[in-house]
Amino acid sequence: MSSDPGATSAPSASPRPASPRPAPPPLRRQQAEALAALDEAWRAGRRAAWVVLPPGGGKTRVGVEAALRLRRRTVVLGPNTAIQGQWIAQCGGLGLSASDDRSLSQPATVLTYQALAVFDPDAGDDAPAEPEEGEDPEQARGPQHLDRLHPNARALVDTLAAAGPLTLVLDECHHLLEVWGELLGEVLGLLPDVVVVALTATPPEALSADEADLVARLFGPIVYSATIPSFVRDGHLAPFRELVRFTDPTTDEAAYVSGEARRFAELRSDLMAPGFATTGFLAWLDGRFVRRQTEAGTKAVPWSRLERDRPDLTAAVLRAHTAGLLGLPEGARVREEHRAPLDAEDWVELIEDYVVGCLTPSADPTDVAALEAIRRAVPSVGYRVTKRGLARTTSPVDRVVARSAAKGTAAVGIVDAEWGVRGDGLRALVLCDFERASAQVPARLVGVLEPEEGSARGVLRRLVADPTTVALDPVLVSGRSVACSARTAPRLVAWLRTQDPGLELADPPAVDGAQEADLLVDLEGRWSPRRWVPLLTRWFEEGQGRVLVGTRALLGEGWDARGINVLVDLTTATTPVAVTQTRGRALRTDPRDPDKVAHTWTVVCVADGHPLGDADYRRLVRKHRGFFAVTDDGLITDGVAHVHPELSPYAPPTGPDRERINVEMTHSAADHARTRALWQVGAPYDDVPVVEVRVRAARPLGADLRVGAVTVAGAGARRGVADAVVLRPRRDGTAAVSLRSGRWRSLRSWLSGGDDLAAAADRATALESLACAVADALSAGQAVPRGADAVRVAPTRDGQYRVWLDGVPEEASAVFSDALDEVVSPLFAPRYVVPRYVIEVPDDPRERRRLAWRRLWRRRIPVTVVWHAVPSVLGVNKERAALFGAAWNRWVSPGEPLYTGSPEGAGVLAAQRGDDPFAVTTAVRTEWR
Helix, strand or coil, rough: CCCHHHHHHCCCCCCCCCCCCCCCCHHHHHHHHHHHHHHHHHHHHCCEEECCCCCCCCCHHHHHHHHHHHCCCEEEECCCCCHHHHHHHHHHHCCCCECCCCCCCEEEEEEEEECCCCCCCCCCCCCCCCCCCCCHHHHHCCCCCCHHHHHHHHHHHHHHHHHCCEEEEECCCCHHHHHHHHHHHHHHHHHEEEEEEEEEEECCCCHHHHHHHHHHHCCCCEEEECCCCHHHHHHHCCCCCEEEEEECHHHHHHHHHHHHHHHHHHHHHHHHHHCCCCCCCCHHHHHHHCCCCCCCCCCCHHHHHHHCHHHHHHHHHHHHHHCCCCCCCCCCCCHHHCCCCHHHHHHHHHHHHHHHHCCCCCCCCCHHHHHHHHHHHHHHEHHHHEEEEEEECCHHHHHHCCCCCCHHHHHHHHHHHHHHHHHCCCEEEEEEECCCCCCCHHHHHCCCCCCCCCCCCHHHHHHHHHCCCHHCCEEEECCCCCCEEEEEEEEEHHHHHHHHCCCEEECCCCCCCCHCCCCCCECCCCHHHHHHHHHHHHHHHHHCCCCEEHHHHHHCCCCCCCCEEEEEEECCCCCCCHHHHHHCCCCCCECCCCCCCCEEEEEECCCCCCCCCHHHHHHHHHHHHCEEEEEECEEEECCCHCCCCCCCCCCCCCHHHHHHHHHHHHHHHHHHHHHHHHHCCCCCCCEEEEEEEEEEEECCCCCEECCCCCCCCHHHHHHHHCCCCEEEECCCCCCEEEEECHHHHHHHHHHHHCCHHHHCCCCHHHHHHHHHHHHHHHHCCCCCCCCHHHHHEECCCCCCCCECCCCHHHHHHHHHHHHHHHHHHCCCCCCCEEEECCCCCCCCHHHHHHHHHHHHHHCCEEEEEEEEECCCCCCCHHHHHHHHHHHHHHHHCCCCCCECHHHHHHHHHHHHHCCCCCCCCEEEEEECC
């Protein structure tokens, strides 16, 4: 193989474009940068390279341009025929002749991955069947090897091997990580001279360890990556909002869920009852995790190691602690996620530990009966008891909330509301997991769920039955069929025949007006998705019909319809790949609508009262984890809070709050101008993620005068706040006061409750003092590149404060955020603690002045000492703790770090363990800038 792809690809080495290349539109900045990065990779001798661009970011253009520059015969592989057709069209538009002929007779050949991964059913029982058109590739998992390929697929491999110098473009190459990566590795080994261009929208941080290893072997490191927000800011993707519509189960569904909830509630009650087993449930957990009982001569495993080895179990234990069921394990630290109520997964973790460690090994009849009671109850939360513990199974409750009839009704309501705002400009896509139910409803759900609920056909039926949305001419498009209402069918068939005269379609059945309201018609004829997808895309974009209902496997990835401005997400897929691809459908800019604003609605059913009733909400949380979108404050953050600031990643809002959020979401969806303004299209950006701490305090974060060896106002002093008074703590619980010369005016201002006092009492100032101390200490310890000068504090509209370290890499901002989170959170088990001395001052200005004069006259002021954790990253030894102490003295308070392993430190920790110095709640979030 040649070491330089460009050098080996002389004009005579492969066919050239058959026609003069038309003048293409200008490359976007990110496309040009991606191509430059590929050129550099080839010059460096690489044979494969990986480029990450978001949906709508122009990956196809990059792939075609890369193929033209390499001047080799090109083969493109994509996940489905819709994408295949788009590649052929774009190749032709850029002057590269392309076809789907497997003989590779054209300069470019575009095929689907299924064309290569077709396995001989006689090759072995473990050979996966060929994925059907539109089928989710995850269903085709299985071991794959060249010797088990179907003869047609093997012939294609042989043709590739004989083609000479070859460029292989892999579109949406994340599919290789899921299905065909091993096969691709074997195929590449047979190609004597191949250059691989891998294109995907999957961010690298979304990869598992195994996937990252496969990527490294197949493609090497990523050569270029760009984010969705950067394309929106540059005007290459449409400004968008992420919205949610909450719904409750229907009456029949709620009655079923309530019955299942009673079963599990009875189990929880039994678990707490005396005599349930020889060792009680809570007694077992207390011994295992709180008192940490061990066998004689053995040492308890440190909590930090337990958290590393069993993160889900230890999180459940800490949520049980915040629920008042267990004490706090030694060495544990309660974080934001532990303040949420126990959910079904938590109960399963705790019960499994009890089953495996306590009940299963016992032959006592009481324990056997207890195990049987658990065995009968846990299916209600989607698990079954096995010899090794609890194994996940299909939960009927999860199935009810995922496929609730109320979600289809909500989808109709969203389309109706969006039509009221957008009018004839509405282009809505309702995306489902499947076209129709593949199996009968389980016997226990007969009468609860209709067979079609949750399917694309079920949603289409509701849209057609609604007197408002039927006028939008909704059409179902899947990998298997096209369907619409009897009212729409004649017009659609006539339109299709004018667009493609050679199309052989059957006449739609004749129906009377009374039947049109609820009758669905399948369009029958000699056509396939390769033909009907572009035609119906044109029908949709021209506004002939304003709603498409589709499946995620066909239209949820790679499909290019620029007009979509509303996406209603009814899918259950939560992987980063699925989320990025699904949301990418609506983000393309539309030349017909230069002011396009896109909305992605996620419909979520919440069944209160059952521990698995929030399963749909947890899917919403996973969909937004790591996905950046704009908030109502104009920030671009990841996580579900960018949908609405009250949404927590750990529990759904209450029923009344859900209703209120629904109303607010509808109002937000009506204000397109505000969404565009929030995105600040055209404004500069750094395209970097920054980790920050969100702090919400129940009381002020500092006193009126902050105790300090240098300054009263702490960090406020660098903004000009006066430092008239210096306080030094005494052992008797008071502080000596001294005045700096020439500062009497500032002191009088404080005594009178003036502006300096107001500035000093500001919550953000106190928080900034703490943040500056943390930043300077981390900088001194070389854990972050910048110190207090990089600290930023800003309020949010909902009463929180955002704190971050500006101008540092994401890893450094994460270190800072985690350290500050420890400092402001309750004490649990730090190695070192540090004191902060606080003056308690009345809120009433008159009482404040009277008390201030009295304290000043005595030159002693009563103070309270509050202890804070030295962050773990700085508490590893005495020297690093001293760095934090020095920064603390400068910005916050006098006092030296105290080792909690000493008698005095142990006493402090025992007395104040769990105390919250500020009564704050904190959350760590990532913001894009």
